[in-house]
Amino acid sequence: MSVKITYFVHGTTIDNEKDIATGWLPGKLSAKGKKEAQELGKIIAGRRFTVVFSSDLKRAVNSAELAFGDKYRIILDKRLRECNYGNWNGKKKNWEITNYVEKPYPNGESYKNVERRVKSFLEFLKEKYSKKHIAIVAHQGPQLALDVLLKGKTWKQAIREDWRLKKKWNPGWIYEVRN
Secondary structure, three states, rough: OOOEEEEEEEEOOOHHHHOOOOOOOOOOOOOHHHHHHHHHHHHOOOOOEEEEOOOOHHHHHHHHHEEEEEOOEEEOOHOOOOOOOOHHOOOOOOOOOHHHHOOOOOOOHHHHHHHHHHHHHHHHHHHHHHOEEEEEEEEEHHHHHHHHHHHHHOOOHHHHHHHHHHHHOOEEEEEEEEO
């Protein structure tokens, strides 16, 4: 018994284009991000999912709506939010994220906090969506947590191997939750 997950990241935001860390702020898709989400919808048109889950932050919701339209029920879940950068939400990204695996960002959370949120979400999936294929639209932090929880990577390894560093985007990453 398992749950298959195809993980999609939200489209490029105005903040991404300015190297700003949006964190828990809503964020707004740029023209490029809107086009990416629409193109993703075309690329994955043949895939079938039981349901689509999205972070409740605006940039992820908008990406999910543009990519999946009205073909699927989209369920918002705050456990899929980006890491809360606290005082640094909306600020120029100029820090090393490995410094915040254990230690929280000032007035924010650590990546271990993100891991706990995602672990709770995975337990929910095992209980409610066994033998199903679901889609997720979310952010960097939750995807790194999936690499830690489901692929056995350390946080430093997940961060060091993050596709974003090499700009190697995919039209979905596959994960499997096993009972």
